[in-house]
Amino acid sequence: MKKINFKNINEELYEEVLPNKLKVIYYKTDKTRNFYITISTMYGAGITRYKKSGKIIDVIPGTAHFLEHRIMDFTKNKKAMAMINHLGSMPNAYTMHDITNYNIFGSIDLIKNLELLLDRVFKPEIKEKDVISEKGIISEEIDMEQDNLNTVLLYNIMNNGFKNDKSMCIPVLGEKEDIQKITSDYLKQIYNDFYTYDNMHIVVCGNFDLHEASDFIHKYFEGTKCNNEKVKPIYKKEYDEVGVKYAEINRDVVKDKTGVLFKIPLKDYKKFNNSDLNKYLNILFTCLYGNTSNVKNSLEKSGVTSFNFLTKRINNYFVVLLIGSGDTNKFLDVILDSVKNVKISKSDFESKIKVLLSQLILDFEDIVNVESFVTEQIKLNGKIVKNAKNELLKLNYEDFKFIFKSLKFNSKSILRITKSSC
Secondary structure (H helix, E strand, C coil), rough: CEEEHHHHHCCCEEEEEEEHHHHHHHHEEECCEEEEEEEEEEECCCCCEEEEEEEEEEEEHHHHHHHHHHHHCEEEEEHHHHHHHHHEEEEEEECCCEEEEEEEEEEECCCHHHHHHHHHHCCCCHHHHHHHHHHHHHHHHHHHHHHCCCCCCCCHHHHHHHHCCCCCCCCCCCHHHHHHHCCCHHHHHHHHHHHHHHHEEEEEEEECCCHHHHHHHHHHHHCCCCCCCEEEEEECCCCCCCCCCCEEECCCCCEEEEEEEEEEHHHHCCCCCCHHHHHHHHHHHHHCCCCHHHHHHHHHHHEEEEEEEEEEEECCEEEEEEEEEECCHHHHHHHHCCCCCCCHHHHHHHHHHHHHHHHHHHHHHHHHHHHHHHHHHHHHHHHCCCCCHHHHCCCHHHHHHHHHHHHCCCEEEEEEEEECCC
């Protein structure tokens, strides 16, 4: 077991890789009486096609989420469900485009909770009758999602922005016609291909006996081996220009809702590693569009409400999506003006660095946030960077200025949701 010592914030993690290549990270703390256990696989809704044994396999949209439902269903195991109720623990799971996470939060008997979660994820029972009944449940989820205007806007504008690479454009839930194609045998195939030990990790956070937890995990996986037959996700080549520059959707809305997506190519920033570049870009757009920004103030004065923004790295592109409700023309005037001659002072940059440093320290005050920090590190870097504070401090204003002065905002897609005139 390896200790990862965050000397500059007085915290430490423990990490070990089991003989089957499964990675386990522990964060032991006396700051809480609770514990939080998660199991993650680096497989999500964004994988739409992959290659295995020389064969190209297309993934049915919604598969990752459907599989999550079947794996994490405690109701089909009365003994496990009774134990969860007895312990008062809270199991949950979620699927994103790049990951599926299974978790349990509790305060009594970590080992029993650990066993319950491990059994769900690593010994799944995927039966055809349960798959059939699940389709109705997920269909209801899809109906509810399609009533959410922000979700409708997100997936439509992402599809308009990306011509070929649809890895982040497909709804996590899929469409009703998609999930009708899913069978138990198909889910088992996807499970066997992506739920491999070397593609997964476990995080245990909270108040627990470190050696007891490690011993139990080693014993649980004793004799297991990693599947050596690898799969390779396939992503289509994307182009700098957007697919659709402007579109409208008619819905029963009180105020127009407008989205602007900027699709920024990253080919000019190869001298930066992915981690640093992502940090610089997130700082940049927080300066431009955060709660204290001039843009937010200008939009509020213009009567534009519910302003929000999100950023996302999608392979060789960085996406910025801005959403607001109200007068579309006023919203567009403010947003399009904001990307002309971007200027951010050194003091603003340094202020955001201080905020990130504070957030890093605060993350270790909450065991759920610690797990998020660990998992994000693994997703981004493939490992935990132990000098996380120094990684922030090494960021410098000159590199930051180079990035924001050379950013190209030429490729944009606009989507307006407006009340039908009919």
